[in-house]
Amino acid sequence: SASMDAREMSYAPPPGQAAIVEALKRGDERTFSDLVSEYSPSMLRVARMYVSSRAVAEEVVQEAWLGVISGIGRFEGRASLKTWIFRILTNIAKTRGEREGRSVPFSSVGGREGDGDVAVDPDRFLDAGRWAGHWTSAPSRWSELPEEQLVGGETVSVVEKAIAALPDVQRTVITLRDIEGWSSEEVRNALDLSETNQRVILHRARSKVRAALEGYLDGEQT
Template sequence: MDDFADLVGPYRPELLLHCYRLLGSRTDAEDALQETLLAAWRGIDGFEGRSSLRTWLYKIATNRCLNFRRRVPPAPAPSFTPPPSSRSGDVPWLQPFPDDLLPDAAYEMRETVGLAFITSLQRMPPRQAATLILRDVLDYSTAEVAAMLGETPTVVKGLLQRARASRAPAPAAPPPGSPEEVALVDRFAEAFSVRDMPALLSLLTDDAWLSMPPAPHEYHGHQAIAAFLRSSPTWRPDLSLRLTPTRVNTQPAYACRLDDAPAGLLVLTLHGDRIAAMTRFLPDSETAG
């Protein structure tokens, strides 16, 4: 068992990220990874070395995720009456992925870890998403992907074409930790902390979105976002609001506390010198640790 752990240990971080890309939930990704490692342990004696160990593990992980029974959390009941939403979210299982769990190489392709990309993967048919990840993110050949998925190369090419056509473009965000990013998120934190609505809205793109997985409510544009924030307890001046900076999905984020009680995680998606999306993960949608 120790030898097996030493053998597969170096691949655990990237396999966890692979499962997360496919499932969109860190909780489900950790369970799928455990299933993957158990299957690898049971099948290691049959590994004949016709592919690399890494490729063999990715094949197991991919197919475990394709057959995984995703857990869809129930919509939480709000403690206040929110205004009518712009639309209902269709990825309630979405969870953040802490940067300190990311493999070092992930930052070199940070657009493939961002919430926009992860969300677009969840909206694809699973085999399309798997093909896109294996080909465009992990750079496996068409023949290798076909072997992993048990498909023909022709089928894989078709899956990839459709996945690329539906892939959401990555926001043009400033580099992580750059002066541009720091200045923007600092201005956001100041405006949000003191409930300065005009200052906050000036930092948003005209078509900005506010979403709150697993709650279905999503708000589009300044007017809708402002209406929600004004109705939210977070925006009550009599309650103490504290923001602690962190990073998830290679994006700036803030852990929120309201009157010293956990109030979720607020993740910012940047586009140029503005904020294109605010994703508020409610406390029950965050994973432990």
């Protein structure tokens, strides 16, 4: 698309990327091993959205890394290496998912009125600015809790369980954005999502996690 072309034309690679790419082209095993360690957990989460089992997802990740090795000579740097790797991954995962009869209809995710899928009112999240997507106020009785409880094992466990219970797409988006710290653009590129769909999916995931956390905190205070 014209917008993608313009974005790629203005793209500036992150510091150190050129050296990593050159090392990969030389067949540097340490550089490749470091990348595998850094990205494979995220790649597995993404692949898991498209295929039926963890075992198949692991095969997809392995195939993607083979694609990275064989294709690095053609990497032109119009997008980040990270984005390029995840595009390879999602293309392979989609093909495997379609072969299995499993597909994720991203285009139909989000935006429908009355689907009952939002657990917390959208007004409780900020829409714009530096803190877009964050809560406008803390969960009920949050201020009454000692700091050690907020970061304690039980509270963390509630959040982890709430995330684990989310649908595949929501779980992956909130994990990439809020736990691994990916930017909105990185998630959109990796998962081939529109800005609107990514925002709605993330809001739904965050709202369910917040609802679970509020329920836990309210129960602790009663």
